[in-house]
Every structure is written in structure tokens, then in C-alpha cells.
Amino acid sequence: xADRRDGLRSLRRRARGGTDAGPAYPAHWEADIALRxxxxxHLRPILPEDAEALQAFHQRQSEHSRYLRFFAPMPxxxxxDLARFTxxxxxxxxxxxxxxxKDIVAVGRYDRTSPRSAEVAxxxxxxxxxxxxxxxxxxxxxxxxxxxxxxxxxxxxxPQNTKMIKVFTEAGFDVDRTLDDGVVMVSFRIDPTAxxxxxxxxxxxxxxxxxxxxLLHPESVLxxxxxSRRDSVxxxxxxxxxxxxxxxxxxxxxxxxxxxxxxxAWARISEVPGPVDLAVIALRPEACLDAVEECAEIGxxxxxxxxxxxxxxxxxxxxxxxxxxxxxxxxxRLLGPGSLGMLRTGDSPLSLSLAPHMPRAGRAALAGQSxxxxxxxxxxxxxxGIGLHEFVGVGNxxxxxxxDTLQHWEDDEEVGVIGLALESMGNPRKFTRIARRLTRxxxxxxxxxxxxxxxxxxxxxxxxxxxxxxxxxxVLDSAGVVQTGGVDHLLDVVDGIExxxxxxxxxxxxxxxxxxxxxxxxxAADRAGLRIVAENRSVPxxxxxxxxxxxxxxxxxxxxxxxxxxxxxxxxxxxxxxxxRQMAIVARHSEVVLLVCVVTGSDRFDALRxxxxxxxxxxxxHATPFAVxxxxxxxxxxxxRPAADDEEPARxxxxxxxxxxxxxxxxxxxxxxxxxxxxxxGRTGAEVEVGGDDVAAxxxxxxxxxxxxxxxxxxxxxLARAAEIGYPVALKSTDPVLRHRADLxxxxxxxxxxxxxxxxxxxxxxxxxxxxxxxxxxAMAPAGVPMVVRSVEDPSLGPVLSLSVAGDATDLLDDIxxxxxxxxxxxxHRLVDAPASAVKLRGTRGLPPADRDALADLVVRVxxxxxxxxxxxxxxxxxxxxxxxxxxxxxxxxxxxxxxNRTDGARRTLSGPPGA
Numbered sequence: 001x002a003d004r005r006d007g008l009r010s011l012r013r014r015a016r017g018g019t020d021a022g023p024a025y026p027a028h029w030e031a032d033i034a035l036r037x038x039x040x041x042h043l044r045p046i047l048p049e050d051a052e053a054l055q056a057f058h059q060r061q062s063e064h065s066r067y068l069r070f071f072a073p074m075p076x077x078x079x080x081d082l083a084r085f086t087x088x089x090x091x092x093x094x095x096x097x098x099x100x101x102k103d104i105v106a107v108g109r110y111d112r113t114s115p116r117s118a119e120v121a122x123x124x125x126x127x128x129x130x131x132x133x134x135x136x137x138x139x140x141x142x143x144x145x146x147x148x149x150x151x152x153x154x155x156x157x158x159p160q161n162t163k164m165i166k167v168f169t170e171a172g173f174d175v176d177r178t179l180d181d182g183v184v185m186v187s188f189r190i191d192p193t194a195x196x197x198x199x200x201x202x203x204x205x206x207x208x209x210x211x212x213x214x215l216l217h218p219e220s221v222l223x224x225x226x227x228s229r230r231d232s233v234x235x236x237x238x239x240x241x242x243x244x245x246x247x248x249x250x251x252x253x254x255x256x257x258x259x260x261x262x263x264x265a266w267a268r269i270s271e272v273p274g275p276v277d278l279a280v281i282a283l284r285p286e287a288c289l290d291a292v293e294e295c296a297e298i299g300x301x302x303x304x305x306x307x308x309x310x311x312x313x314x315x316x317x318x319x320x321x322x323x324x325x326x327x328x329x330x331x332x333r334l335l336g337p338g339s340l341g342m343l344r345t346g347d348s349p350l351s352l353s354l355a356p357h358m359p360r361a362g363r364a365a366l367a368g369q370s371x372x373x374x375x376x377x378x379x380x381x382x383x384x385g386i387g388l389h390e391f392v393g394v395g396n397x398x399x400x401x402x403x404d405t406l407q408h409w410e411d412d413e414e415v416g417v418i419g420l421a422l423e424s425m426g427n428p429r430k431f432t433r434i435a436r437r438l439t440r441x442x443x444x445x446x447x448x449x450x451x452x453x454x455x456x457x458x459x460x461x462x463x464x465x466x467x468x469x470x471x472x473x474x475v476l477d478s479a480g481v482v483q484t485g486g487v488d489h490l491l492d493v494v495d496g497i498e499x500x501x502x503x504x505x506x507x508x509x510x511x512x513x514x515x516x517x518x519x520x521x522x523x524a525a526d527r528a529g530l531r532i533v534a535e536n537r538s539v540p541x542x543x544x545x546x547x548x549x550x551x552x553x554x555x556x557x558x559x560x561x562x563x564x565x566x567x568x569x570x571x572x573x574x575x576x577x578x579x580x581r582q583m584a585i586v587a588r589h590s591e592v593v594l595l596v597c598v599v600t601g602s603d604r605f606d607a608l609r610x611x612x613x614x615x616x617x618x619x620x621x622h623a624t625p626f627a628v629x630x631x632x633x634x635x636x637x638x639x640x641r642p643a644a645d646d647e648e649p650a651r652x653x654x655x656x657x658x659x660x661x662x663x664x665x666x667x668x669x670x671x672x673x674x675x676x677x678x679x680x681x682g683r684t685g686a687e688v689e690v691g692g693d694d695v696a697a698x699x700x701x702x703x704x705x706x707x708x709x710x711x712x713x714x715x716x717x718x719l720a721r722a723a724e725i726g727y728p729v730a731l732k733s734t735d736p737v738l739r740h741r742a743d744l745x746x747x748x749x750x751x752x753x754x755x756x757x758x759x760x761x762x763x764x765x766x767x768x769x770x771x772x773x774x775x776x777x778x779a780m781a782p783a784g785v786p787m788v789v790r791s792v793e794d795p796s797l798g799p800v801l802s803l804s805v806a807g808d809a810t811d812l813l814d815d816i817x818x819x820x821x822x823x824x825x826x827x828x829h830r831l832v833d834a835p836a837s838a839v840k841l842r843g844t845r846g847l848p849p850a851d852r853d854a855l856a857d858l859v860v861r862v863x864x865x866x867x868x869x870x871x872x873x874x875x876x877x878x879x880x881x882x883x884x885x886x887x888x889x890x891x892x893x894x895x896x897x898x899x900x901n902r903t904d905g906a907r908r909t910l911s912g913p914p915g916a
């Protein structure tokens with residue numbers, strides 16, 4: 001196995017150079033993929049060395065399958081056919097193989113038949129048909145074809161080959177079918193459509209949710225590395241499993257004893273009777289690799305590895321990459337390494353974790369990354385008595401990630417709130433896409449510790465974003481995610497939602513039995529921006545609990561508040577638990593959420609919280625006004641967010657995607673130094689500056705008109721161009737530093753005639769003698785609010801739009817709004833209104849309001865361009881003058897580069913680097 005991998009790596013290295021050894025090998029096309037049954041496989045371009053495996057695959061196929069593929073029985077491929085099928089140029093002839101273990105289980109290929117079209121074909125193993133391989137191959141072939149300038153796929157299919165016809169018709173493309181001489185002729189454009197992307201997302205969702213279902217609901221468990229010491233990692237997992245009441249089959253592998261705790265222990269994994277659903281491998285890193293191979297031989301489906309040390313050195317990181325490659329190559333999925341494990345409560349409980357004991361059953365789902373964060377989540381859950389449905393510690397998330405947990409919990413009706421503690425995001429664009437869909441139904445509470453972007457935990461292999469942290473913060477906000485500042489904050493919000501659900505609205509009431517405590521609560525609430533509609537700070541301080549109960553009943557029963565923050569200064573003589581219980585009864589019957597701040601001695605507070613911990617009918621209690629208001633803010637934010645992005649992305653009928661792509665392809669073709677992508681993590685090659693007529697044409701393809709302007713070399717040419725445009729005109733320097741900078745002398749506006757233009761040219765040449773950049777004559781635009789619209793292709797997030805009011809002050813104060821396209825109409829308007837300085841668009845100091853609808857339309861169009869054209873590395877529209885009616889794009893600049901391998905593009909892949 002190792003020799004074969006070394007041989008493949010050597011061939012890939014030779015091929016990447018594009019030397020006489022063969023055509024350049026497109027490594028960025030390699031991918032690990034998830035199948036419909038929850039298993040994994042590896043997809044890569046075919047190699048000449050695959051001839052033997054391809055022959056074996058062909059011969060394993062039934063006669064019927066071979067006939068459907070080749071229109072003839074064809075029991076064996078000839079040497080000539082093998083050479084033709086395995087030797088391709090990765091341009092006009094492309095082929096992919098899908099591997100599980102050493103075996104090819106599917107083949108897909110296309111052959112170019114014209115400059116813009118190609119014929120496509122698939123062959124899926126009989127045993128794997130119905131697993132989704134055909135649709136995955138189609139997505140990857142289409143992505144490769146688009147990269148090579150192909151727009152249309154055709155296919156010839158026998159009418160009885162209904163499965164293949166179904167692959168095409170259900171992919172979401174607009175398919176044309178005709179019957180010609182007994183053969184179905186299929187033709188369709190392969191540009192991603194809203195329907196094809198939706199189909200892909202739904203299939204991805206099913207596959208990843210199924211993988212988590214298999215992982216979290218095993219009927220048989222194998223513990224590898226169990227010793228007689230109860231404090232060993234394997235021993236602690238066995239203790240947790242036995243303590244959880246797991247009813248499935250348990251196998252132990254130990255070299256210390258034949259029997260452990262009354263259970264038979266096997267000496268080797270190979271001796272365990274398979275198949276086994278889940279294996280926990282508690283061995284040193286080097287030993288885990290061999291254990292994975294043995295697990296594959298007995299049919300293990302999923303693996304949990306709690307072992308640390310896979311990221312302490314380059315050697316450890318190399319072992320982790322090899323571990324993931326082996327696991328996925330065998331169709332398995334991995335939780336870890338460095339995972340704290342997982343647990344599940346309810347009717348079929350299971351604990352394969354290092355948690356001290358099982359929590360009470362409830363509706364909260366929690367997941368963390370590092371073992372430290374996961375341990376803090378479990379400890380905080382235990383301290384509060386949060387009702388937990390499932391917990392997952394993904395560790396280094398080398399394979400299974402937090403995205404997978406979201407896919408699973410989205411379909412789980414028993415999950416009422418989700419809390420995530422994460423230190424890195426391997427695919428934040430996909431995360432926000434899932435979150436936007438999930439938060440319509442289930443609150444999603446997230447902790448991103450400060451500094452998590454600049455100091456990634458060891459073993460977290462991610463693409464680093466080039467954008468500031470606030471960019472991702474805003475993107476998460478727009479997806480309905482509630483962000484928290486620490487583990488306690490996260491768990492306080494989760495606890496409040498799990499116990500009582502979400503508030504029905506934003507109205508908040510404050511109740512207190514002392515004026516001072518009430519003032520503190522009101523101050524914290526005002527600082528948090530809560531909407532206070534009712535307040536009572538004068539409940540008498542008395543040992544009689546009925547006074548507080550009566551005051552709370554009066555506030556809650558009127559139907560005028562949705563959430564009540566109750567402050568109780570403990571009088572020591574009263575039964576605080578009974579007060580909470582009676583208020584909780586009123587709150588439930590009044591459909592009001594209740595949060596309580598109890599100010600008392602530490603012993604009494606701990607005792608009260610201990611009773612709340614074991615009684616889910618009691619409301620959460622907090623020790624300070626700040627803590628209770630912080631929790632209330634999180635609940636209200638979760639309640640008001642889910643409907644924010646419920647609209648479908650806006651489209652524009654006048655968009656010409658073909659024209660834009662042709663412009664990009666021409667410019668990149670004319671600049672061979674731009675290279676082509678070969679790194680799975682992003683772009684390679686130099687970027688191409690785009691300006692003048694090219695950038696105007698690119699924008700025009702998406703219905704964006706650029707204000708007319710002409711570059712000039714001298715005074716006479718300036719006069720001639722101004723006569724063509726018509727006075728008044730503007731004169732500008734094209735120097736990037738001086739362009740649009742009137743304060744630096746780079747702009748002269750409102751030039752009324754030829755005489756003044758001649759003087760302006762002479763003056764600018766003198767004043768800007770340090771710059772050799774040519775000047776530009778441009779038509780004058782109507783007055784308006786100057787805005788800046790930018791698009792950046794980020795390595796981590798993909799295309800990201802930013803919008804701000806133009807000016808140094810905006811940049812210095814970071815008053816810039818960010819969002820991920822494509823945009824709904826409402827989403828575009830939210831981005832327009834997001835910067836604080838955007839209040840200028842609404843009209844201030846007697847000025848009329850600007851046309852915000854026109855600016856939102858521009859945002860939609862730029863978003864579509866950035867989404868459709870991954871080659872667009874950077875685009876800036878500056879300034880955009882938004883007037884009372886309409887807007888004018890005064891200037892624009894762009895840079896193109898070979899399309900990156902987007903983390904969340906139009907093909908399904910598993911997170912992390914593809915298997916080696």
C-alpha cells in the first residue's frame with residue numbers, strides 16, 4: 001500500500017511540472033467526497049498507472065452494466081482502450097476515478113467535441129449504484145470543464161439506462177432530451193443555477209447528516225487500547241460507556257489481559273468479529289495509523305481518536321494528514337484526533353467521552369473543538385444542569401467538523417438550541433450557508449475566542465482569511481448566529497433557551513425588590529440596548545415571598561412583556577427556591593421568559609444554584625446584573641434573528657455571464673504569467689490589473705454603467721476628448737494614490753470650457769510632477785453621497801463584499817460593512833444600511849435622502865459578478881455617487897487571477913486537504 005502511494009506521489013510530482021513525463025497533473029481537482037450512505041471516498045484525476053485497477057473495475061461490472069456504458073458486452077478492455085482511457089491531457093480529455101481502498105468504484109470522463117462543449121459519461125460499480133457517485137462525478141467534471149472553457153455537456157444514453165438519465169435530469173440543470181436512432185441524446189449547460197446549487201446543498205446535507213448519524217448511533221463499539229488502569233484514556237472511555245447504560249455490543253482490544261471488567265478482551269483488532277460501527281482508538285499517534293488499517297479490514301465504519309500529539313510538530317501534522325487520507329480512502333469517517341469524545345442522552349444513551357458523568361436529558365446540542373474547550377463546555381453544562389441531547393468534541397476536526405454536526409442537528413426534532421465553541425473555521429462560507437438555513441428554526445449560539453484567527457490551535461489546517469475579524473463577525477451576524485464572548489456567556493444563553501425557549505418578542509420588564517438593584521439592572525439593560533417597557537423597582541424587601549410573586553404576576557400577566565429580568569436581594573430569611581418556583585409557574589402560563597439575578601452570600605447562592613441544577617422547571621439564576629442582562633441579550637438576539645435571511649437570492653435578467661467570462665478568459669490568456677491554479681488552498685500566479693475599457697465592459701455585462709472617461713497624454717488630446725464628452729468635465733490623475741484625491745491635487749472638478757481645461761492640465765502637471773501617471777478626462781457626475789463598494793476573493797470566505805461611505809475618516813474608524821453574496825433584496829438593503837455613517841444616505845441637515853434602492857441594486861449586481869466569476873480577485877467601485885434619483889459609478893479598478901479552489905464552490909468535497 002505504502003509503495004503504491006509513493007509511486008502515485010512520484011508520478012504526480014513529475015506530472016505537475018508539465019514536462020516530457022506527461023501533461024500537467026491538476027492536483028487541485030483531487031477531493032475527498034461524502035457518499036449518500038455516510039461513508040467517504042477519494043476522487044482524483046486518472047493516471048496511466050490506474051490501468052490495472054481500471055481493468056479490474058471493468059471486469060467486476062455485470063454484463064448489463066458494461067452494455068449500458070459501451071453499448072456492447074465488452075467483457076474486457078483491450079490494451080489500446082486501457083491506454084486511451086487512462087492517458088488524458090486534463091484539458092480536452094478529462095477523467096476522474098473514485099477510490100475506496102485500493103479499488104476503483106466509479107469512473108467519470110468528458111471528451112471535448114467543440115470549443116465550448118464536451119461529451120460526458122460515467123460508470124459506477126454495481127455495488128455502489130444509488131450511493132450518489134454519479135451526481136458527485138457530474139459536479140466535479142462540470143467544475144473542471146468550466147475551468148477549461150466548456151459550457152455544455154452532451155451525452156448519449158440508452159433508453160433503458162434510467163439511472164444515468166436520472167443523474168442528468170435531477171442535477172438541477174436545464175436538460176434537453178431527444179431520441180435519435182434508439183439513443184437518448186442529452187444536452188445541458190453546466191453553469192451553476194439556483195436549482196443545481198440547491199440540489200447539491202440538499203444532497204450534501206443528507207450525506208453529511210447520515211455520516212453523523214452513523215457516528216453518534218453505533219450498534220457496536222470497539223475500544224482499542226484499553227488497559228487495566230481505570231485512569232488510562234481507554235479505561236476512562238470504557239467507564240463512561242458502561243456508566244451511560246449503552247445497550248449495544250462492546251468489543252475490547254488489549255494486550256494486557258484476556259478479560260477486563262468481566263468482558264472478553266481481544267489481543268488484536270483483526271481477531272474482533274466484524275463488522276463494527278464505531279472504533280475508539282486510544283493509542284500513540286504512530287500506532288493509530290496501523291490500527292486504522294486493521295479496523296478497515298474488519299469493516300469499521302467510523303473512528304474516534306482521543307490521542308493528542310498529532311500537531312506538536314511537523315512530524316505530527318504529517319501523521320494527521322496520512323491518518324485522514326487512510327480513513328477516507330477506506331470509506332470511514334474520523335472524529336478527532338484530540339477529541340474529547342461524544343455522548344448522547346435520551347432513550348438510547350451513549351457516552352464515549354471523558355465527561356465525568358452523564359448530564360440530564362434535554363434539548364441542547366453542544367460541540368467544541370479542542371479538548372480544553374470541550375472540557376469547559378461539559379463542566380459548565382454540569383454546573384448549570386443544562387439538559388443535553390448530544391455533545392460532540394471534534395478535536396483537531398481533521399475530518400468531521402462542526403459543519404457536519406450542524407447538518408445532523410438541523411434534522412433532529414429533539415434539538416431546541418445549539419451551542420458551538422470553536423477556535424478555527426475550515427470552511428466559514430459553508431458554515432454560514434448552513435447556519436442561514438438552520439437558524440430559521442433552531443437558535444445557534446457560537447463562541448469564537450479572541451485571537452483565534454491569529455493564533456490557530458495546533459493541528460487546525462485552515463486557510464487564513466485576509467480580512468479583519470469583524471468581517472467574519474458581520475457575516476455570522478447576517479446568518480442569524482448569536483455570538484458570545486466566553487464559555488460562561490455561551491452556556492448562560494444556551495441554558496436560558498433550553499429551559500424556557502425563546503422570548504416571543506423584544507419587550508423587556510425589570511422587577512426588583514430594591515431600588516439600588518433595580519437601578520443596576522436598568523443601567524446594564526440600557527447599555528445592552530434592551531427595550532424596557534415595564535419596570536418595578538419598589539417591591540418591598542420582606543421575608544414574605546408573596547410580595548415578589550404578586551409583583552411578578554402583575555407584570556407578566558398583562559401580556560405587555562416577553563422577557564422579565566427579576567432582581568432579588570436575598571433577605572436571608574425567605575425561601576428563595578420557592579420564590580423562583582412560583583415565579584416560574586406564572587412565567588410559563590403567561591408565555592414569558594424569566595431570568596433571575598440573586599444577590600446573596602456565596603454559600604446560599606451555590607445552594608440555590610444547586611437546586612436549579614437538578615430541577616429543569618426553575619429559571620436560570622445569575623449572581624450579577626451584568627451576567628443576567630448579558631444572558632437576556634443573547635436570548636432576545638436569538639429570538640429576533642432567524643427570519644433575517646429567509647429570502648431567496650435576487651437575480652437580474654440583464655446579466656450576461658458568458659460575456660463576463662469571455663472577458664476574464666481573454667485577459668488571463670493574454671497574460672500567461674498569471675499561471676493556473678495548482679495549490680488546493682488557493683491561487684497561484686500573478687494577478688492581472690484590469691482598467692479602462694476592459695473593466696467598463698466587465699461591469700456592463702452585469703448591468704453596471706461606468707461613467708465615461710478617456711486617458712490623455714497632453715493638453716491637445718485632453719481638449720479633443722473633452723469635446724467628445726461635453727463640458728463640464730473633470731480632470732484626474734490615474735495614479736492609484738492620487739486618483740479621486742482632491743485633497744492631494746489629483747482631481748479638478750467642474751471644468752467649464754477648453755481654456756480652463758488647458759490651465760488645469762498645466763497646473764496638474766506642475767503640481768504632480770513627482771507622478772508620471774497619465775491624466776484622465778471624465779464627464780461630471782451629479783452630486784451625491786460618495787460610497788465605496790469593494791469585492792475581494794478571500795482564501796477562506798470566498799467572495800466578500802464591503803461597503804462604506806468614502807473618505808479617510810471611514811477607513812480610520814473601520815466603519816465598513818461586510819457580507820457574502822449572493823444577496824436577497826432585503827439582504828442588499830441591510831448591507832446598505834449597515835455602516836454607521838450610512839445615515840448620510842437617509843438625508844441629514846436639510847439634504848434630501850439618497851436613492852438607497854439604486855445602491856442596493858448595485859450591491860446585488862456586484863454580488864452576482866463576484867459569485868459567478870471566481871477569477872475576480874478584487875473589484876473596487878470608487879466613488880459611487882448616490883444622488884436623490886439613481887447613482888453614478890465614477891471610477892472602477894479590478895484584478896483578475898486564475899480561479900481559486902473555493903472552499904464552498906459548485907462541487908461537493910469534504911473539508912481539509914484531499915487524501916494523499
